[in-house]
Amino acid sequence: MKKQLPITRRSFLSATAAGMAVTAFPFGNLSLAKVNRDARFILVLARGGMDGLALFPPHGDPDYRKIRGRLALPKEEDGGFLKLDRTFGLHPAASQLLPFWKRKEMAIVPAAANSYRGNAHREALLHLDSGLDAPSNPQSGWLNRAINAMGGEAVPAVSISDQLPLVLAGPDEKGLIQTVPAATSSLPGFYQRVALLYQDDPLLRTALAQEMGQQQNRQSGLTEDDQAADAGARPVSELSVMVRTAAKALRAQDGARIAVIETSGWDTHAAQGSLEGQLARRFSSLAGGLELLASEMRDDWDKTVVVVATEFGRTNSPNKDLGTDHGLASPMMVLGGAIKGGKTVGAWPGLVSRTSELSKALQPSEDIRAVFKSVLVSHMGVEAATVDKTVFPNSEKIKPLSGLL
Amino acid sequence: MIGFEYPEFTEEEIMAAIAATRFGYGLKPGEAVQIVADPKAWLTQQLQGQDIPPELQKLPNGPTQQRNAMKARAVGEGEKWAAEARQQALYEAAQHCLATLKSPRPFRERLVRFWTNHFTVSAATNPELAPLVAAFERDAIRPYVNGPFRLMLMAVIQHPAMLIFLKNDRSVGEHSPLGLVSRRELDTTMAQAILERFTLGRPGGGRKSDVIALANMLSGWSIGSLKSRNPGGFLYEPRYHAGNKKRFVERIFPEAGMMEAEAALDLLTHQPETGYHLAREMAKFFITDTPSDALVSDIVGGYADSGGHLGHMAVGMIKSSEAWLPEQQKIKTAEDLVFSAYHALDLRPETGRPLLQALQTLGQPPYHAPSEAGWPTEASYWIGRESILERLDWVSALAKNVDHEIPPLSYAFSVMGPLLSERTARQLAISSGPVETAALLLASPEFQRR
Numbered sequence: 001m002k003k004q005l006p007i008t009r010r011s012f013l014s015a016t017a018a019g020m021a022v023t024a025f026p027f028g029n030l031s032l033a034k035v036n037r038d039a040r041f042i043l044v045l046a047r048g049g050m051d052g053l054a055l056f057p058p059h060g061d062p063d064y065r066k067i068r069g070r071l072a073l074p075k076e077e078d079g080g081f082l083k084l085d086r087t088f089g090l091h092p093a094a095s096q097l098l099p100f101w102k103r104k105e106m107a108i109v110p111a112a113a114n115s116y117r118g119n120a121h122r123e124a125l126l127h128l129d130s131g132l133d134a135p136s137n138p139q140s141g142w143l144n145r146a147i148n149a150m151g152g153e154a155v156p157a158v159s160i161s162d163q164l165p166l167v168l169a170g171p172d173e174k175g176l177i178q179t180v181p182a183a184t185s186s187l188p189g190f191y192q193r194v195a196l197l198y199q200d201d202p203l204l205r206t207a208l209a210q211e212m213g214q215q216q217n218r219q220s221g222l223t224e225d226d227q228a229a230d231a232g233a234r235p236v237s238e239l240s241v242m243v244r245t246a247a248k249a250l251r252a253q254d255g256a257r258i259a260v261i262e263t264s265g266w267d268t269h270a271a272q273g274s275l276e277g278q279l280a281r282r283f284s285s286l287a288g289g290l291e292l293l294a295s296e297m298r299d300d301w302d303k304t305v306v307v308v309a310t311e312f313g314r315t316n317s318p319n320k321d322l323g324t325d326h327g328l329a330s331p332m333m334v335l336g337g338a339i340k341g342g343k344t345v346g347a348w349p350g351l352v353s354r355t356s357e358l359s360k361a362l363q364p365s366e367d368i369r370a371v372f373k374s375v376l377v378s379h380m381g382v383e384a385a386t387v388d389k390t391v392f393p394n395s396e397k398i399k400p401l402s403g404l405l
Numbered sequence: 406m407i408g409f410e411y412p413e414f415t416e417e418e419i420m421a422a423i424a425a426t427r428f429g430y431g432l433k434p435g436e437a438v439q440i441v442a443d444p445k446a447w448l449t450q451q452l453q454g455q456d457i458p459p460e461l462q463k464l465p466n467g468p469t470q471q472r473n474a475m476k477a478r479a480v481g482e483g484e485k486w487a488a489e490a491r492q493q494a495l496y497e498a499a500q501h502c503l504a505t506l507k508s509p510r511p512f513r514e515r516l517v518r519f520w521t522n523h524f525t526v527s528a529a530t531n532p533e534l535a536p537l538v539a540a541f542e543r544d545a546i547r548p549y550v551n552g553p554f555r556l557m558l559m560a561v562i563q564h565p566a567m568l569i570f571l572k573n574d575r576s577v578g579e580h581s582p583l584g585l586v587s588r589r590e591l592d593t594t595m596a597q598a599i600l601e602r603f604t605l606g607r608p609g610g611g612r613k614s615d616v617i618a619l620a621n622m623l624s625g626w627s628i629g630s631l632k633s634r635n636p637g638g639f640l641y642e643p644r645y646h647a648g649n650k651k652r653f654v655e656r657i658f659p660e661a662g663m664m665e666a667e668a669a670l671d672l673l674t675h676q677p678e679t680g681y682h683l684a685r686e687m688a689k690f691f692i693t694d695t696p697s698d699a700l701v702s703d704i705v706g707g708y709a710d711s712g713g714h715l716g717h718m719a720v721g722m723i724k725s726s727e728a729w730l731p732e733q734q735k736i737k738t739a740e741d742l743v744f745s746a747y748h749a750l751d752l753r754p755e756t757g758r759p760l761l762q763a764l765q766t767l768g769q770p771p772y773h774a775p776s777e778a779g780w781p782t783e784a785s786y787w788i789g790r791e792s793i794l795e796r797l798d799w800v801s802a803l804a805k806n807v808d809h810e811i812p813p814l815s816y817a818f819s820v821m822g823p824l825l826s827e828r829t830a831r832q833l834a835i836s837s838g839p840v841e842t843a844a845l846l847l848a849s850p851e852f853q854r855r
Contacts, residue, residue: 098491099491187844190848191794191797193832194849196828196832197849204850204853207789207793208797212794215794238798238802281768284765284766285766
């Protein structure tokens with residue numbers, strides 16, 4: 001009998017119903033011959049549901065301005081989005097990504113989603129990380145299974161987060177995966193201690209008190225589910241530190257081949273801003289971090305693929321607080337010297353669908369696993385059959401996304 | 406804490422800390438020793454010399470950039486060029502950050518920054534302008550910060566970045582040879598900017614007739630085409646120039662082609678209003694959001710007594726007793742904060758990238774000032790736009806770079822000296838380790854101000 005290893009990821013796992021049937025995965029049918037040991041894969045997780053329509057505004061969609069409303073960006077000539085192609089633009093705060101597009105090292109999958117159709121972070125994350133259609137109590141993540149399929153310890157991986165993410169968790173996780181806490185975990189009670197320092201400075205004292213209050217309001221406005229989404233991940237403003245930690249591990253002799261970096265700060269229910277604002281600042285951090293990653297990985301960049309994935313997109317239109325709520329599909333970014341970029345891969349479904357109910361959120365044209373499959377098969381050299389059966393069990397119908405690699 | 410006694414500091418030690426913080430980018434540990442002998446001389450000595458920092462050498466100047474852009478557009482490769490240009494600008498921005506951090510003359514660097522901001526050109530509304538904006542500071546500001554205002558003004562107005570940014574390259578004078586036969590019109594954007602922001606400081610540029618007269622005198626100040634004798638650089642184009650005499654600031658300017666605007670700019674540099682406007686701006690940049698009359702008139706004195714010399718003007722500020730008040734009245738901009746934090750922790754990045762990244766995170770991306778008025782330096786802009794928590798998150802992330810034990814109090818005093826408050830000192834004394842010590846130090850009010 002297989003021993004069930006404990007999952008160290010996130011407290012929410014312990015809350016799932018005990019005694020549910022456990023999916024068992026066959027680990028016997030491995031084919032290691034073709035595995036590409038030089039290839040590097042970096043998965044950047046944007047926890048909380050990133051508004052991909054803000055990062056890649058679909059300016060060519062006839063309903064863009066009408067549907068995005070006050071979140072729509074001005075035209076390029078007015079200092080707004082940077083044009084990528086006839087359909088998509090790039091948020092100017094992320095202008096550091098533009099050279100990737102021009103060098104054909106960035107591709108956009110216009111509307112990708114996992115198989116989850118609800119609006120709870122917890123469930124969406126379980127789908128994204130486990131790679132399963134109905135993950136009730138998953139014992140492993142898809143990337144862990146992929147690593148095992150590639151030969152386990154021969155393909156070391158690092159996780160840049162406070163806890164091991166589910167996507168990497170599973171059998172033999174300890175041997176395979178090295179958890180590197182990014183040198184960024186927050187200092188406990190730091191704001192409160194700073195508030196003591198600001199007592200004699202009315203300007204700073206008032207501003208800090210106000211912002212702490214706002215943050216608290218935002219957090220109390222968040223459901224328990226919203227808060228769980230961010231657990232373990234670090235704010236994207238710290239991405240550059242995490243990237244450097246990851247790159248160090250990836251560059252080392254016999255170092256890691258796979259890295260997972262978790263970022264938070266994407267659950268923008270209120271005042272997300274458009275041209276400027278909190279989300280724009282985060283895009284700037286994201287783009288800067290990815291650019292730094294490419295620069296740190298320059299010697300191996302042509303063997304590197306980076307996927308930025310989020311558990312779901314957000315609603316197409318702003319809510320009453322000028323934020324966006326949990327949606328469905330989202331434009332998804334793939335970067336790297338190894339990809340065929342400078343283009344979109346997959347169909348653009350359009351912002352408006354036939355029924356008004358559906359038009360609230362972007363409808364998916366691709367399963368997010370098609371992207372991962374493409375990376376695993378064409379880049380990492382995992383056998384297609386193994387990917388269909390073991391990494392993403394019972395997923396033969398989802399073909400690797402073609403044209404990406 | 407038991408037994409903590411706040412040390413006593415000498416007058417010179419207090420001035421050394423103020424000199425480095427208010428006029429430079431803060432102290433590195435142990436650096437105060439070099440300043441304490443004569444803080445004012447430490448500052449004035451930095452004005453000397455004209456060198457371009459090593460990190461910024463061998464970069465293309467504005468006319469070269471513009472010429473390359475025009476060449477690329479001429480053969481239909483404008484878009485490709487634009488993409489390369491943006492990348493070039495990012496590289497230059499990172500180099501610029503590194504140059505600032507490593508500069509042995511931080512006061513001069515901040516003067517460069519002040520004048521660059523006074524004469525803002527921004528790529529915020531036109532990303533393709535970024536490399537020209539980068540070149541602008543090297544070409545038109547750096548060589549002139551210790552010289553007559555007239556020369557800087559002339560270099561600024563004739564720089565391709567400024568001619569494009571304020572649309573003077575397209576301006577066609579009333580009754581000019583070209584104006585009579587085409588539909589192109591006079592553009593008053595640059596004239597208004599000169600009168601409102603660059604010289605007199607008159608709201609809206611003052612009288613409309615003055616704005617139009619100056620715009621007409623400036624008509625023809627343009628950029629050479631590829632076929633011209635100065636492709637990409639400044640070129641006076643007589644066909645765009647408005648004929649007739651002009652009445653400007655209560656004087657009559659006879660028709661004199663390009664020399665009209667030269668004379669007008671020269672006249673403006675000698676107006677008392679200009680001296681006061683520049684002095685007030687300088688005081689607001691370095692010392693306080695609300696400068697006193699005494700401070701402004703000390704700075705004006707340096708300007709007026711030297712016939713408009715910017716180095717003397719800076720010395721006028723340094724000599725003013727109002728510049729050395731112990732109260733730290735200015736909140737650091739993102740730029741001030743980033744460079745001074747790297748200094749305080751004595752971090753030495755190999756490239757400028759992490760610095761550039763920090764400026765982007767904290768809301769001050771180089772070459773992208775939010776408006777024609779440049780980066781605001783007022784406290785209200787930097788505090789209270791959801792920015793404090795971002796600052797605190799950033800300093801605590803940066804503090805993680807401290808990987809060795811530091812004795813909290815002696816370290817803090819070595820980079821803050823007498824600026825360290827007793828309240829902060831007591832908090833530092835009970836910090837849990839080097840990271841928290843560094844984070845609290847950088848978060849403290851005395852570090853967020855200067």
